[in-house]
Amino acid sequence: MSSTGKVFDAIVIGGGAAGLMCAAVAGQGGARVAVLDHSETVAEKIRISGGGRCNFTNRDVTVTNMVGENPRFARYALTEYPSSRFIDLVREHRIPFHEKHKGQLFCDNSAQDIIDMLMAECAKGRVQHMRPVTVGEVKPDGDDGWVVQVSGVGELRVRHVVVATGGLSIPKIGATDWGYRLARDLDIPVVETRPALVPLMFDPVQWQPFAAMSGLALPVRVRAPAEKGAPVFDEDLLFTHRGLSGPAILQISSFWQPGQDIEIDLAAGVDWESILIAGKAGGRHLLKNAVLDNMPKRLWDTWLDQPDWHSVAAQRHADLADKPLRALAASLRQWRVRPMGSEGYRKAEVTRGGVSTRALDAVTMQSKAHRGLHFIGEVVDITGWLGGYNFQWAWASAHAAGRAIACGR
Ligand SMILES: Cc1cc2nc3c(=O)[nH]c(=O)nc-3n(C[C@H](O)[C@H](O)[C@H](O)COP(=O)(O)OP(=O)(O)OC[C@H]3O[C@@H](n4cnc5c(N)ncnc54)[C@H](O)[C@@H]3O)c2cc1C
Structure with missing residues (x-):
């Protein structure tokens, strides 16, 4: 009572x-x-x-x-x-x-x-x-x-x-x-x-080159390499002005800890190594002008605009040795980035x-x-x-x- x-x-x-x-x-x-x-x-x-x-x-x-x-x-x-x-x-x-x-x-x-x-x-x-x-x-x-x-x-x-x-x-x-x-x-x-199931944000200065891809979505494979036993997710990723979102990122955010990297395979399901090497035949154009099936143009432009790839991008595709093309494919497969933080409880779907x-x-x-x-x-x-x-x-x-x-x- x-x-x-x-x-x-x-x-x-x-x-x-x-x-x-x-x-x-x-x-x-x-x-x-x-x-x-x-x-x-x-x-x-x-x-x-x-x-x-x-x-x-x-x-x-x-x-x-x-x-x-x-x-x-x-x-x-x-x-x-x-x-x-x-x-x-x-x-x-x-x-x-x-x-x-x-x-x-x-x-x-x-x-x-x-x-x-x-x-x-x-x-x-x-x-x-x-x-x-x-x-x-x-x-x-x-x-x-x-x-x-x-x-x-x-x-x-x-x-x-x-x-x-x-x-x-x-x-x-x-x-x-x-x-x-x-x-x-x-x-x-x-x-x-x-916060978990939440978009991740990056240092604005470091993110500036990638912000051009804001709005671009693509299928990726993502993992949190420092978290032993954490699953790998095959989902879509979305570039935003401040960082990364989309189901792939929301999933991995539940495993990511501040100060750690996440690793993204931007070429999920596509054998870029073979495509880039095969593309040499008849590739009289500069690599940066190559038009490749399955490669969003904004991603290709942004990627080759990174200092590491300037000189490769400026060579004729046909003239490039296999080694830099393999390295380029690997960089797309193993993109390691360190988020500065998450968008917080304001945007999180759940609390871990x-x-x-x-x-x-x-x-x-x-x-x-x-x-x-x-x-x-x-x-x-x-x-x-x-x-x-x-x-x-x-x-x-x-x-x-x-x-x-x-x-x-
Ligand atoms: C934008 C968004 C989308 C989501 N989409 C999905 C989805 O599609 N599928 C899925 O599985 N999950 C989804 N989730 C997660 C899911 O909504 C939650 O995990 C689920 O609602 C948790 O249920 P709960 O009852 O524990 O908490 P809640 O559903 O949050 O309920 C808590 C209740 O407690 C009340 N309350 C809080 N504090 C007090 C208090 N001091 N006194 C009295 N009452 C209080 C609140 O008003 C609320 O009614 C989503 C979450 C968000 C934010």
């Missing part, structure tokens, strides 16, 4: 992807649940996700698509609630969707379809919504519960508190560090946070780091030290790759906590 007269078994703080899903599962399992949010509208990140069409999951999601100190923590939740179950739910709600690229599933119409579906699922579970509210102190209430201060409501006494306040990206639509602060106040370790998985139970998402306190979604130190993996983690972790609450665990 609470001092407000409202009786709940659980309150979920944060009405985003994970919070709504958890509330729906717990509510449908018989628990009395309320979702609290400081914003007037729920699930703003779902609304803007996937360019407004929400890449709501991926057909194939495993822990290898997750980043964090211990991605294997996600195994239980992802196995219990695989993407096929979320796809079934989407089908049940007759939401039209399509596969875009590498298993990524998007709504045909709008991300609002997913929000409406989650709200309908919450309604089925008789979930109550309180917003906008400010959540104040969260304190243990004896051995088996929590007391939570809520503006305009008063004290709520519950057995379960679910922290689903998300990460720090896009503060202008309501991201806060509330969940991390609560964890730290309760001595729950938090892995250092930083968060509440340490060491402190949580993988089955219930509950704090090992604080019974009844659960952390789900992005606030946890599990970050997905680009491609629907972050939402799948939100759904799966939420489902795990929701089941645990419904079962009274």
Whole structure:
């Protein structure tokens, strides 16, 4: 019972992807649940996700698509609630969707379809919504519960508190560090946070020669050579005025650390060495005037304009030895650059780091030290790759906590 007269078994703080899903599962399992949010509208990140069409999951999601100190923590939740179950739910709600690229599933119409579906699922579970509210102190209430201060409501006494306040990206639509602060106040370790799935920026002076390629997109292979075991991504890269963006860069940004290089194969899938050597036959023109299939002209011009290639570029293609042509092809294949930083939380899709998985139970998402306190979604130190993996983690972790609450665990 609470001092407000409202009786709940659980309150979920944060009405985003994970919070709504958890509330729906717990509510449908018989628990009395309320979702609290400081914003007037729920699930703003779902609304803007996937360019407004929400890449709501991926057909194939495993822990290898997750980043964090211990991605294997996600195994239980992802196995219990695989993407096929979320796809079934989407089908049940007759939401039209399509596969875009590498298993990524998007709504045909709008991300609002997913929000409406989650709200309908919450309604089925008789979930109550309180917003906008400010959540104040969260304190243990004896051995088996929590007391939570809520503006305009008063004290709520519950057995379960679910922290689903998300990460720090896009503060202008309501991201806060509330969940991390609560964890730290309760001595729950938090892995250092930083922007991820984010464009990378370069020193303006060093970048100046490449800025001419702003707007150019091309398929590349990218890796973070200093990060042992980090994956290699074959995706599109986009040159910008300030640096690099596009799916390839967003992916590698989750692995890149300040002070490190990234390595880009700008010739992904094209054997430039053979093309350049074969091009010598009949190549009476200067190398810089060569017209090569698959080589964007802006890239070719910018590349040969670098001091290393001035003299090679000014020779007749036919007169060049194989060695400099091989070196030129290799320079395109192994372009090493050192970003100055990222575009930060303003532009990041997600936050890397968060509440340490060491402190949580993988089955219930509950704090090992604080019974009844659960952390789900992005606030946890599990970050997905680009491609629907972050939402799948939100759904799966939420489902795990929701089941645990419904079962009274
Ligand atoms: C531009 C953009 C596009 C994206 N596109 C995709 C995509 O297509 N596919 C994909 O898988 N992922 C995508 N993501 C990532 C995805 O949106 C998140 O990983 C996911 O929303 C995390 O869910 P969550 O419930 O943990 O947090 P959120 O969805 O961020 O929800 C957190 C909720 O907590 C509330 N809150 C915060 N602080 C407080 C507080 N102090 N008190 C009360 N409430 C609070 C917020 O208002 C919000 O409603 C995208 C992210 C961005 C920014």
